Amino acid sequence: MPALVNAHTHLELCALKGKIPLEKGYRFWIKKLIKEREAAGTKVLSAGAKDGIKELIKSGCKVVGEISTLGITWEMLSDSGLSGVWFREFLGDNFDTKIKCNEKKGDIVMSLTAHAPHTLSPKLIVGLKNITQKNNLPFSIHLAESEDELEFLSTGKGRWADFLSERSIDFSSWGLPAETPVRYLERLGILDENTIAVHLIHAGKEDFEILLRHNAHICLCLRSNRNLHQKLPDLAGMLQAGIKPCLGTDSLAGVESLSMFDEMAYVSCAFPSLPPAEILAMATLNGAKALGVEDRFGSLSPGKYGSFVYMPVNVSSNQSLLEAIVNKI
Ligand SMILES: [Zn+2]
Numbered sequence: 001m002p003a004l005v006n007a008h009t010h011l012e013l014c015a016l017k018g019k020i021p022l023e024k025g026y027r028f029w030i031k032k033l034i035k036e037r038e039a040a041g042t043k044v045l046s047a048g049a050k051d052g053i054k055e056l057i058k059s060g061c062k063v064v065g066e067i068s069t070l071g072i073t074w075e076m077l078s079d080s081g082l083s084g085v086w087f088r089e090f091l092g093d094n095f096d097t098k099i100k101c102n103e104k105k106g107d108i109v110m111s112l113t114a115h116a117p118h119t120l121s122p123k124l125i126v127g128l129k130n131i132t133q134k135n136n137l138p139f140s141i142h143l144a145e146s147e148d149e150l151e152f153l154s155t156g157k158g159r160w161a162d163f164l165s166e167r168s169i170d171f172s173s174w175g176l177p178a179e180t181p182v183r184y185l186e187r188l189g190i191l192d193e194n195t196i197a198v199h200l201i202h203a204g205k206e207d208f209e210i211l212l213r214h215n216a217h218i219c220l221c222l223r224s225n226r227n228l229h230q231k232l233p234d235l236a237g238m239l240q241a242g243i244k245p246c247l248g249t250d251s252l253a254g255v256e257s258l259s260m261f262d263e264m265a266y267v268s269c270a271f272p273s274l275p276p277a278e279i280l281a282m283a284t285l286n287g288a289k290a291l292g293v294e295d296r297f298g299s300l301s302p303g304k305y306g307s308f309v310y311m312p313v314n315v316s317s318n319q320s321l322l323e324a325i326v327n328k329i
Helices: 011-016 026-058 074-078 122-134 147-155 159-166 181-188 205-213 222-229 235-241 260-270 276-282 285-290 318-326
Strands: 004-009 061-068 083-090 107-114 139-143 195-199 217-220
Touching (some): 004 026, 004 260, 004 285, 011 026, 011 061, 026 061, 026 222, 061 074, 074 107, 107 122, 122 139, 147 159, 147 181, 181 195, 181 205, 205 235, 217 285, 260 276, 260 318, 276 285, 276 318
Parallel strands (some): 004 061, 061 083, 083 107, 139 195, 195 217
16 A cells, blocks of 8 residues: 655654643643753754654655754654655744745755744744745645634634733734634635645634635644544534545644554544545545645555555455555454
């Protein structure tokens, strides 16, 4: 079978596996994550990321979308033999026209990502998107993930608004309230065929239609959503609308493994009526498309690279073969 595509992960957080309790909620998780990441230091985080790369390769992954906040995974990822995109992540308000993103090393291309619509000023989000667009590169953003984000963008008030005000961050020109996080990004002109919107826990039918209209890619990390938010996106509704989502694992600070087989198995368990072929496409071809490498990866077809996974299974029909793959039987 074709090698797997993990379209969204944070290798820099591998060293924090098991260090952050999940049961205390997302706000606690984020605060603790920032503390633990700082306490761990670059050396420990680098060692963890190297182990994470080994785990990806061992579990049949060939293409990855890596989100790097600290910048420590560029060298190791581009030397790893993996393919894909290394996204340098931004937060805040400081746009610098000198930000670069068109480097390529090994088979990894450098691009940019905005953390989320509520953690960057619209000016910075648009600035970053414009740089990636000029270079025809994928651009990624966490979208409609947390309740704080939803409340802030759809009302202009609430906990996140208070948090920004306490830090004297003026958001009066951000054009809030927007109806939904998806509509907010649409208004900023961020949604197009090079944008990957990650999570979409708080998104509905109209949002899906907007994303589809702009040909934006959707990446889902369902185990992470279950663990950190106790809520899953409306995957059935997305598929019904015609969206072809891809999958990522998110970080080991929030999930049990970086294995895309584990991710597929969870999707199959959470949405038992989904056809296994659809789930396999989410972990292969759809991810390759989102990361702009479908000319070489995502399926075993003439003209593409022969990157494949050998998986011994004992089945007698195509249907049971697909079931065996997505359920790790
Ligand atoms: Zn993420």
